[in-house]
Amino acid sequence: MFMTGYTGNLLAMVKAKNPNEPEFHQAVEEVVESLTLVLDRYPEYRSAKILERIVEPERVIMFRVPWMDDQGEIHVNRGFRIEMNSAIGPYKGGLRFHPSVNLGILKFLAFEQVFKNSLTTLPMGGGKGGSDFDPKGKSDTEVMRFCQSFMTELCRHIGPDTDVPAGDIGVGGREIGFLFGQYKRLKNEFTGVLTGKGLNWGGSLIRPEATGYGAAYFAAEMLSTRAQTLQGKVCLVSGSGNVAQYTVEKINQLGGKAVTLSDSSGYIYDEAGIDEKKLKFIMDLKNVHRGRIKEYTDNFKGVVFTPFDPELDYNPLWNHKAQCAFPSATQNEINGKDAKNLLANGIYCVAEGANMPTTIEGVKAFLDAKILYGPGKAANAGGVATSGLEMAQNSMRMSWSREEVDSRLHQIMKNIHKACFETSERFGTPGNYVNGANIAGFLKVADAMMDQGLV
Ligand code: NDP
Numbered sequence: 401m402f403m404t405g406y407t408g409n410l411l412a413m414v415k416a417k418n419p420n421e422p423e424f425h426q427a428v429e430e431v432v433e434s435l436t437l438v439l440d441r442y443p444e445y446r447s448a449k450i451l452e453r454i455v456e457p458e459r460v461i462m463f464r465v466p467w468m469d470d471q472g473e474i475h476v477n478r479g480f481r482i483e484m485n486s487a488i489g490p491y492k493g494g495l496r497f498h499p500s501v502n503l504g505i506l507k508f509l510a511f512e513q514v515f516k517n518s519l520t521t522l523p524m525g526g527g528k529g530g531s532d533f534d535p536k537g538k539s540d541t542e543v544m545r546f547c548q549s550f551m552t553e554l555c556r557h558i559g560p561d562t563d564v565p566a567g568d569i570g571v572g573g574r575e576i577g578f579l580f581g582q583y584k585r586l587k588n589e590f591t592g593v594l595t596g597k598g599l600n601w602g603g604s605l606i607r608p609e610a611t612g613y614g615a616a617y618f619a620a621e622m623l624s625t626r627a628q629t630l631q632g633k634v635c636l637v638s639g640s641g642n643v644a645q646y647t648v649e650k651i652n653q654l655g656g657k658a659v660t661l662s663d664s665s666g667y668i669y670d671e672a673g674i675d676e677k678k679l680k681f682i683m684d685l686k687n688v689h690r691g692r693i694k695e696y697t698d699n700f701k702g703v704v705f706t707p708f709d710p711e712l713d714y715n716p717l718w719n720h721k722a723q724c725a726f727p728s729a730t731q732n733e734i735n736g737k738d739a740k741n742l743l744a745n746g747i748y749c750v751a752e753g754a755n756m757p758t759t760i761e762g763v764k765a766f767l768d769a770k771i772l773y774g775p776g777k778a779a780n781a782g783g784v785a786t787s788g789l790e791m792a793q794n795s796m797r798m799s800w801s802r803e804e805v806d807s808r809l810h811q812i813m814k815n816i817h818k819a820c821f822e823t824s825e826r827f828g829t830p831g832n833y834v835n836g837a838n839i840a841g842f843l844k845v846a847d848a849m850m851d852q853g854l855v
Pocket of ligand 1: 500568571643644662665731753755780781783784811
């Protein structure tokens with residue numbers, strides 16, 4: 401949308417001040433568009449320059465990460481931590497290791513995280529970090545040396561009451577273990593400085609499952625507003641990492657049928673459905689052998705693998721008949737054309753496991769069609785919410801049962817859905833979860849910033 405007046409000027413300022421960061425501009429644009437509804441009603445946020453402050457990170461840390469591969473060759477990567485906003489709690493957000501990582505991508509993720517964490521109702525500020533290091537094809541010892549070098553610098557800036565990183569793309573249980581080990585060694589402290597830890601050294605049950613489970617719970621809540629459930633629904637899922645795997649698991653448990661999964665080399669379409677046994681194969685393939693999605697076709701009949709084609713201006717994964725879609729790979733994986741294909745194929749419920757997987761054009765198509773569209777900062781908030789529960793357990797030096805954490809997660813997702821739904825109504829756009837999530841997330845942070853003075 402073309403914005404004018406105060407919000408138009410703000411967006412122009414953000415673009416001028418942060419050149420070459422299109423993903424950050426996109427994330428700010430989407431939020432600011434929703435917030436025009438708030439600023440008209442509460443001009444005090446405008447005079448306190450809350451928006452001008454909220455788009456400026458409190459702190460950006462950028463550092464050199466030198467490491468040596470198994471052949472003795474030296475490599476240099478770049479490390480980052482964006483400490484975006486601490487108005488309602490310590491900075492909290494994942495670390496991403498992927499060759500595409502740069503300052504703009506991490507700023508978009510940190511910005512989204514501020515609103516998402518606010519929505520969880522837990523006391524967590526927003527942050528994000530990572531590196532352009534690519535763990536793909538690296539040995540365990542190479543990944544360990546990289547993580548140790550990365551943490552040697554990062555440990556100066558984080559702490560259980562300051563900034564608590566977690567995993568994201570390319571950072572799973574293995575990497576969190578190496579990072580935690582090095583932090584503990586350097587600081588001589590065993591604290592809850594990272595979440596996503598192993599179960600026997602401070603981790604929480606259900607944390608690995610939480611983002612995917614939460615996305616499915618959120619979809620179920622959206623469907624319930626139209627007196628429907630996931631039972632019998634055909635679901636398109638992208639990605640095959642942490643979020644995608646547990647999204648499929650929960651879809652199956654709730655009676656749905658997932659028919660696709662992908663990685664950066666292509667996607668599989670399994671019309672019969674990715675059942676428990678097939679999902680176990682995927683988990684072993686991706687989490688243990690670190691193989692490619694195509695190998696699924698060698699093991700199961702009636703499956704079609706379609707390689708990634710950079711020449712196409714759409715993703716064929718989104719061009720199958722289904723009712724629900726769960727984008728769970730990466731940002732901007734659904735463009736305007738994909739959104740139209742999804743709608744034409746009968747999709748009426750989209751729950752974003754990934755962060756900002758839909759372009760602005762795609763979001764507009766979903767909103768215009770008035771389908772159930774749950775944006776990432778609401779639909780995938782179950783991961784960070786359960787990280788918040790891990791922090792609580794660490795502080796109490798206790799651990800809760802699987803059932804207890806899962807039921808808290810489920811309740812949090814219901815509360816997030818309710819907050820988004822009711823806020824969208826309060827601001828005159830009923831059923832618009834984008835406005836609901838942005839506004840509900842914003843109000844709590846903005847009020848805390850107002851209370852805390854000009855800092
Ligand atoms: P993983 O690294 O476990 O899995 C990522 C998956 O997406 C892989 O299958 C990967 O394929 C694919 N992928 C990543 N980048 C690209 C790309 N540029 N093009 C095509 N495919 C790609 O990450 P997660 O599952 O943890 O994260 C997935 C998404 O969910 C991200 O957007 C993340 O920010 C978001 N998220 C994650 C949370 C968590 O708790 N982990 C919490 C909230 C959001 P390949 O292996 O070939 O690269």
